[in-house]
Amino acid sequence: MKQDIQDHANQKLPLQGAGGAREAILAAVLQNQPELQQLPDIAFLKGDTEGAQEKYITTLTTIGGKVLKVKSFDEIKALIPQHFNADKRVVSTLTELSDIAELNQGEPIDPHTLEDIELSVIRAHFGVAENGSVWVTEDLMGQRVLPFICQHLAVVIDAENIVPTMHEAYQRIGSAKTGFGTFIAGPSKTADIEQSLVVGAHGPRSMTVFLLG
Incomplete structure (x- = not known):
């Protein structure tokens, strides 16, 4: 040519x-x-599954998130008032929390009605120890904006659903088809202006992961 x-x-x-x-x-x-x-062959890049859970906890804590180990949804219900202002608006996609939170499972609504959410509680498919993220698709979000418009975000993942690195994460996602999916890691933050770290600049001010099981 x-x-x-x-x-x-x-x-x-x-x-x-x-x-x-x-x-x-x-x-x-x-x-x-x-x-x-x-x-x-990138098999050598895969991480160690043995210590994945503890590494996940360390990584997410380092980037400003929090991990709480729980054995049941009853424990989650008890911890929410201890760590968040439960007197304000709490929205969840989980039926297990419907007695303490407003249930939102994706019914068509005006997104502007979600502007005053104090806490969103959703599930994630799995977590990634390498960067402390969780993988969430729109079928778990209720509304796409729900994990981002709230003041505080809480995510429930099963303890065995932690993969060591992003290589395993993308293998696990595979060819699954979804309209929207995203990795979320820690609270929203930026340091673009004067190199000053601002938390909650364009999303949740905190992220808590309930490690279930």
């Missing part, structure tokens, strides 16, 4: 019209495809 373009330049040949030029470029690209290569 480079040679074709150079020939045009050297010989001062008129370039084809827009459509013809496009076809010529695509044909040249097609004729110069590299040979297929096997994907590299």
Whole structure:
């Protein structure tokens, strides 16, 4: 393709019209495809599953989050008033918490009605020890905005659902199809302005993970 373009330049040949030029470029690209290569083996990059849970706790705590180990939803119910202002608006997607929180499971609503949420409690598919994140898809969020519009975010994950690194995380996600999914790690924060750390700049001021089981 480079040679074709150079020939045009050297010989001062008129370039084809827009459509013809496009076809010529695509044909040249097609004729110069590299040979297929096997994907590299990255198995050596996988982490240690043995200490994944403790590493997750350390990592999330380091980036400003909090982890509370619990054995049941009853423990979660007891801990919420201790760590959050339960007198303000608490919204959850979990039916197990419907007696202490407003239930939101994705029914169509005006997102502006969620502007005064003090605490959102949702589930996550799994956590990642490498960066302290959780993987959440829209089927677990109720509303897409729910984990981001609240003052405080609490996430419930099963203790055995901690993977060591992002390599295992993407393997676990695989080819699953979802409209929206995101990794969330710690409270919202930024240090763009004057290198001064601001927590809760554009999202929750805190993130707590209830490690269930």
